[in-house]
Amino acid sequence: MSSITPTQVTRRSQLYRRHSELGAEFEENNGLILVKAYGSETELAQAKELGLADLSTLPRTGFKGAGAPDWVTAQGVTLPRQPNTCAVQSDAGLVAKLSYQELLVLSDLNATSSMIEKLNQCSVGEQTYALPRADSHCWLAVTGSQAAEMFSKICAVDLRAHKFANAEVAQTSVAKANSIVIRHDLGSTQCFYILTDVSATEFLWDCLLDAMAEYQGKPVGIEALRALV
């Protein structure tokens, strides 16, 4: 049993009890508690086939408004060219353009990206509005070669590799929950980030596990995801 427990900090994933029930080993990273691994020796292989990870405690933020694109650019963010695409930042963070005036900023898996903290601490520019993305949405990752096939059971968007390219973003419904789906491959492994209303986290987690069962998909820890990169 892990000596690190999610309740030792104030920010707790909606799913921490589920992780504990699955025998998760937690890691502490700059005050953030994440599932390091679930104890299986084949977790990396699982992530390559079909894995589900909870990244909800990792940093993220968002901005919207007519002034938002210029303001975040001025802060050093590289914007994706088109809405519904994303761009990897120089500090390994990820910025998704949800519309011409709305941006979502995600940390890297090691939470080393400095951009989010910098953006959150700056005074926002004119007609730029910060959004509490770290708490409005949970953040899950579905990885592996079977991910798109699994998604076809719960999402009406065709997410197959040749139809939904890496760095594409879909704002859609996953299991009837409004979701942002971002394809952000980890190395050569397909990876989809799902950001859904945080209050529906457990619902979505259960739906995903149910849909994944057919393909022997299982939860994986962040250690396996990092190993994919």
Place this chain on the structure above:
Amino acid sequence: MNPRLPAPYGSLINRDAPLDFSFERKSYQGFAGDSIASALAANRHWLLSRSFKYHRPRGALTMAGQDANTMVQLPSNPNALADRELISHKLDVMGQNYSGSLRTDRGALLGLFSRFLPVGFYYKAFFKPRGIWEKWAPLIRKKAGLGVIDQQLQPDYYDKQYKFFDVVVVGAGPAGMQAALESAVEGCEVLLVDENPILGGSLNYTRFDAEGVRGRQLREQLTKKIAANSNITCMTDAVCNAWFADNWLPIIRHKRLYKVRAKQTILCTGALEQQAVFHNNDLPGVMMSSAAQRLIHLYAVRPGQAAVIVTGNNDGYANALDLLDAGVEVKVIVDLREAPSQSAMIDAVVARGIRIETGYAVYEAQKARNHLSAVQIRKITSPGICADSGEVISCDLLCMAVGYTPTYQLVCQAGGQLSYDDDSAIFTLSNCPAVMQIAGSVNSHWDLDACLAEASRAAIIATNALGLSHTEEPAQIARESVSPNHPWPIFAHSGGKEFVDYDEDLTIADIINATRDGYEHIQLVKRYSTCGMGPSQGRHSALAAARLVAAATNRTVAKTGVTTARPPFAPEHLGHSAGRSFYPARRSNMHYRHLEAGAQMLQAGAWYRPAFYGSANNSQQCINQEVSNVRNNVGLVDVSTLGGIEVRGADAAEFLNRFYTFGFVKQPVGKARYALLTNEGGVVIDDGVACRFSDDHYYVTATTGGVDRVYQSMLKWNAQWRLDIDIANVTSAYCGVNIAGPRARQVLAKLCTDVDLSAESFPYMGVRQGTVSGIAARLIRVGFVGELGYEIHVPQHCGEALWDALMEAGQEQGIRPFGIEAQRVLRLEKGHIIIGQDTDAMSNPMEVQMGWAVSRKKPFFVGGRTISELEKKRQLRSLVGFVINDPRAPIPKESHLVLEGEQMTGRVTSCNYSPTLQKPIGLAYVNLENTQPGSRIIIKSTGGVRITAEVVPLPFYDPDALRQEL
């Protein structure tokens, strides 16, 4: 004789895998791949079911799952199609719809009374004398319906999956396989769907040449090519059950519903063989010629020992050759045609010395022991009329090959038009949408080469439309001049029982009599007679019924038409529609703390909320204790479900001023203001508080159930107003609690050191930002429950930590959680309304005594114009508070009526026992005459009990609001 034919017969069965099963409690053996019907047929058991109305013995008709004759009872599945359902080890199969035994069904006596059960019997027989239907209904309902539902059934797991293809080809016969291949080679992603277990369709069982080799060879060629083409996905055992707009195809395979999106659809759904209509044409042993061929080729079963074939085309001759090759004696081919055209197939039959009678019909079938024993053939003297006498020929198999109807259902669902040429007896389909092509026998092409050519053409059109090919579109393929459809294979008999519709036991006379009763339109004939309304949905009755109605009403079949073919094409389990639906459930970050504290949860919309804490058997006591603790100590309630909307920007105050009824322009920073929302009709639709954190930043709360609508409404209005603001629904981003009670400040002060909580610095309706237990928090001094209270809103993921900190800090002050039931009592004591409970679709602010929350000084707000007009008119009702002083009176419930005499003058909207006042209190709409304190109102409670209540001023508790402003 060995009942099974040697390989290569039996393409669907695995002879190495015998399986035991039972039918009607008798054991049988079949092979894996056998359907129930084929396995029974291999054991020479032909009786499968009893008909719906007359309980007539029925056996296999199509062997394709297209008729109701084969419906049997499985342990947890009534009306399973025995010619579609596969056997499994120890499968227990029963017949259905009989009294006694399947073999000796007492219900068959009904057949003797058939002349007293004419078409429209129900409509004619049970409408008088008055009340007679109620007497008959139980008996008729007992007889109605087929099979037995397993009410203890634990539903199987059904689910759904989306699929996406460039081209979906429905039907994997020769045309379908060719169309799939031609589309795939152009680079299309192709789905090839077929309801059968293997590809090939008619190539698997139809004889296309006298030698009987072409079909098998072509199937092998096409199958190999398809297997080698990675662009083609094959889905066998799958039924495309409808066509919906934008090529949305629901495909059912096993326990999954595939929601398939196709850019182009090519329908190669084939054709359905039709029966001849003659006396006793429904006996076991009488079947479609294609059914006999399916038994032989797919299951290696001889369909009989001695056969007669009635035909109106050359397919009957091919059928004869198949029967001969399988060792069945063919006694005679009865050809309805006077002079069949010359063909190699007929020559081959002649060469094998088979007797052929042209210009003859089967006039009647005769039975022995529930099976065909002989047929009487007679010379046709004119269409549908036979000579007065004929020849009886003993046989146990009669194969019918008199024509086909296209499997037009999906085409017509897409807007296609089915037409029929009365002279040539050829069907055509037209008006297909641009995203749909058709090919093969569904489009009345019967020659194999023509089918393949047409399939290639359809593929070219489809791939050209997708921009994947730029091939010149080939010319349309000409149809053969001779149709396989005989124009009138219908022969009335003096004894009737010539069945047009097997499902509903409808005969020639029934259809004709329907027209004589005045129901001449084919749609009316269908509804009056029930023709085509049974399980097979008119697959085998539509054409014969149309022909009979046309003749009876002196119209052509073309003008008569056929009935509408609505989805689904084939029966589907409810599980396919119902299976794995998603109902997103919402939980706050504190959810498990409530469960751990013994909360009884309830659902408010999608949210789970604690109703109260404690045993469900002791709910009232628990609620009362929670209320008392808030009034006397301090309580903590989870308000995370409350809506939260950020309105930010230079015009934020102006926006709220226009959107809500109150004035907001002069609202000071650091203060909250009650926000009442009306629609354009002046109806109260939501409320909350607007917290001003800076000049250009408002945080507005809304009701749990109303926040999405409020947010949408804000976006809609600002799309018109174009004010410089941003609107963000942040409901889920914040977890919230209300800590309330006289000791609330003491508890909060332990955890919040960066905000001066004193009444002077942080008064009622003040808002602050600070930290609570180190968590960034928004604090709002509100008084919904009528006590000193603070709403604390923190980032969602910190909700549980906040809860823990407050519960721990409040131990000394006797803190206890309270649920929404106690909150409802507390707010009622304070006289606060709940939008949606104390308001309805007509409630304006004045009626609910909220006129104080409406600014009359503003130039505009949503609903303002209507409200000002309403204020000029006499108010019709008012929401008042009442108490019940009689301790013996039952407590009224919401929506109980307020009466004046027997006249309804209002209704109760809220009512609870007040632990504080120690009597029931409530809110009710009453007429204006009863609004004065001291008025008596009569409430009609459960069981009609009249309760006297006294109208009292609001609020019930702390009228001077001293406690909330502590």
